[in-house]
Amino acid sequence: MSTKTGPQRYPGASRANWYQDDFGGDPMEVNVVVLHTTEGYTLPGYDGGATAPNLTAMPDLAAKKLKWYQHFDIETSSRALVNLKGGVETNTMNVCQVELGGTCDPATHAKWKAAGHDHVYWPDAPDWALQGVARFLAWMHEEHGVPLSGPASWPAYPTSYGTGGGQRMTAAQWTKFKGICGHMHVPENVHGDPGAIDFARILKYAKADLDVDDDGTETKTTTKPTTTTKPKVPAFPGRKYFVAGASNAYVLQLGKQLVKRGFGDHYKVGPSKTWGDADRLNVRDFQKSRKELRGDADGTPGPLTWKLLFS
Structure with a gap:
């Protein structure tokens, strides 16, 4: 059993028939x-x-x-x-x-x-x-x-x-x-x-x-880094930036990360600087996807939600 490591939502997939809330399942590192x-x-x-x-x-x-x-x-x-x-x-x-x-x-x-x-x-x-x-x-x-x-x-x-x-x-x-x-x-x-x-x-x-060969090796000529570094998690700005009607750069930053991680289903157009119901529902979906957060899946980002979302 492993920590989830990649995007959890296939881009463009509908969640109209979502069953994970009723049948939680076990976290796995899929191969x-x-x-x-x-x-x-x-x-x-x-x-x-x-x-x-x-x-x-x-x-x-x-x-x-x-x-x-x-x-x-x-x-x-x-x-x-x-x-x-x-x-x-x-x-x-x-x-x-x-x-x-x-x-x-x-x-x-x-x-x-x-x-x-x-x-x-x-x-x-x-x-x-x-x-x-x-x-x-x-x-x-x-x-x-x-x-x-x-x-x-x-x-x-x-x-x-x-x-x-x-x-x-x-x-x-x-x-x-x-x-x-x-x-x-x-x-x-x-x-x-x-x-x-x-x-x-x-x-x-x-x-x-x-662009890979039949044996699975990449044919692209781009140079890949030889070492990997952990992504830097931005500091959590505080809950005061994520209340109804709040408009700031942190809301947009959060929204873009939600979309990147596959949790942007409730945005009709895309994330914006103004906190709204779509942001809350997307945060709640992310919280429900993590065992660490399921007991507090209220749609309001806190320090742990922020850390897990950006790490």
Whole structure:
């Protein structure tokens, strides 16, 4: 179990279906992404959040893009995997889980197509859908260090169901694994999603987005520092600057940091110098995301909130 180290919100993801307040989860330092398919063409309810992943990507076929919904912080355990008592850890094994709206089942695909239900069949997904997944994986690589690599075997459904396709990891393999895999690769689970998704093409797009070679090394010529330094935390100015109607540079500084850390959902335009309800709600969301602050998540920044937000 580790302290959260990167942005916890995927930029642009909706929090209209947020479940972390009801199912707190465990903090983790994520190094694995598990891809699922919802096997449905509308946004799932996930039993009120009891079986939800960290994020869901629903295809917007008219706009040719994925619409993202975030249900848990990136580095908070979600609930979409089977985790048998006394077995290997799954949901809490440093895993960020993503459900892709649509199906991997050719029989379901044929049935929906005949019935006129618009959807994405992921083994034959359009480029824009694969690129949408790739952009997320590139962000996870850049912000959380998840390797842009994964299993070689992505068998088609229904072969991928159970253990028939030979793709299921052993407990030892799963414990050592870092990178990107499917639901069908996780031990203790029998589901076969996302089937024969074009994983090679997704990785190609993700690496192109980051300008890295096939082996994962960067091709950019920019010089990187050889040493890292901790960011300097600005001194907390005091609560008097964060009251209703207050207008000052500290409010704007706080707002910009909230956005940078992925907690700017309540801003309609962006942060400003004037303290308002959107600032309070964004601060409250950040406080709820940190175990140290959950008992005092009132939306008013204090010294500890300030320190954790800027460190």
